[in-house]
Amino acid sequence: MADLAEARAPSLAAIEVLAHEAFGRLPEAFRTLAAGVRIAVEDFPDDETLAEMACESEFDLLGLFRGVGLAQAGEVVTGQMPNMVWLYRRPLLDYWAEHDETLGHLVTHVLVHEIGHHVGLSDADMAAIEAAADA
Known part of the structure; x- marks a missing residue:
């Protein structure tokens, strides 16, 4: 329990690192479809x-x-904002605290789901991509 005594909630930067690591584990074909999508982390929407x-x-x-x-x-269109996925740290941490899954898995799930909207994937497609990332 000594490790927990000094534990702190992951920062915005730590969640962003988790997201980029998760993205790097996704199948190459999926990453290619998502080329140019930026990932940003904020505390709340x-x-x-x-x-x-x-x-x-x-x-x-x-x-x-x-x-x-x-x-x-x-x-x-000139002035068009880049495609972005926003991850919200505090809601992610709240969900994580109430469920039995790792924070890395949760970040991967949300990232795949949000990028999946960008590329028009079905829920089954997204589940297969997540499974490939976990392998």
Whole structure:
């Protein structure tokens, strides 16, 4: 228990490292489809996002894809923001505390799910990608 006595909640930077490591373990074909998608980590979604997603609490959203999905892609519009996946640290940590899975698995799951929206994958496709990353 001595290790836990000094333990601290992972920082924004630590979650970002977990996300980039998780991305690196995903199948190459998936990473190729997701080329150019940026990963950002914040403590919580902003108020505009919470309202847009009809969240009852700032803990309701673990991650979010923002941008133009491949299915909707067309000409790049000047001033268009880059495609991004947002991971929300505090909701992730809250979910992690209440469930029996590793933080790395949870971050991978949310990352795959959000990038999956970008590339238009089914839930079954996303589950197979997660399983390949865990292998």
